[in-house]
Amino acid sequence: MAIRKKVTKGSQAWVYPLPALLIGTVIDGKANFMTAAWGSVANAEPPMLCVAIRRSRHTRKGIEAGAAFSVNVAAASQAREVDFCGIESGANLDKAARCGFTVFYGMHDKAPLIAECPVNLECTVAQIVELPTHSLVIADIRESHVSEDCLTDGKLDIAKVDPIVYVTSPARKYARLGDWVADGFSTGLSLKT
Ligand SMILES: Cc1cc2nc3c(=O)[nH]c(=O)nc-3n(C[C@H](O)[C@H](O)[C@H](O)COP(=O)(O)O)c2cc1C
Secondary structure, three states: OOOOOOOOOOOOOOOOOEEOEEEEEEEOOEEEEEEEOOEEEEEOOOOEEEEEEEOOOHHHHHHHHHOEEEEEEOEHHHHHHHHHHHHOOOOOOOHHHHHOOOEEOOOOOOOOEEOOOOEEEEEEEEEEEEOOOEEEEEEEEEEEEEOHHHEEOOEEOHHHHOEEEEEOOOOOEEEEOOOOOOOOOOHHHHHOO
16 A cells, blocks of 8 residues: 655644434424534444533534434435535524424433434433534434335345435535445454454
8 A cells, every 4th residue: 555645734623424413402392403413423322422512502402402313314315405404503493394304202202203304213312512613512312213215125225324424625416325336344454363
């Protein structure tokens, strides 16, 4: 493999790609959804995730008040709704109504779920780490919902989910997953001694 000549570009959060998740909360009795790209899996057992929410977001209030939220994995076909939920605040309008989302609930009444999204996770807040601009919300994943049409032989079929991802600066665009390039936990075995 060839060595690549480098230039420095300062402190940049260049992590590619990021998920484009719809975070659901209940605020003043109303379901609200906010786009969050700064999210990740955080723990295996129990399954946990984390999401970085700027303190000024309306969503931050719902997380504080309800101690629960949802993570809705949107499909590539939902780019318009995902972007809208990332540029408008639930403090000013009913984003769920504007997007035509059908909201349903599972086990947590403070974790509204979007029926039109292929995958939905119900989460309860475990810990909040306050960082300079964002609250890193660490949560237990309590239940998962998947659309029946995204299953093949009873298993989640990621090709059918067709999740939307966000490609951050300088592109600032939404994309879908591309081709498989190799098998995980397998293709590296040939480098073992
Ligand atoms: C692609 C995309 C990703 C975003 N990711 C985040 C994020 O990870 N954390 C965050 O605090 N805001 C993020 N935002 C901004 C919020 O979604 C936006 O401020 C939204 O209006 C907040 O909604 P709310 O006020 O109803 O909570 C993102 C916006 C877009 C378009």
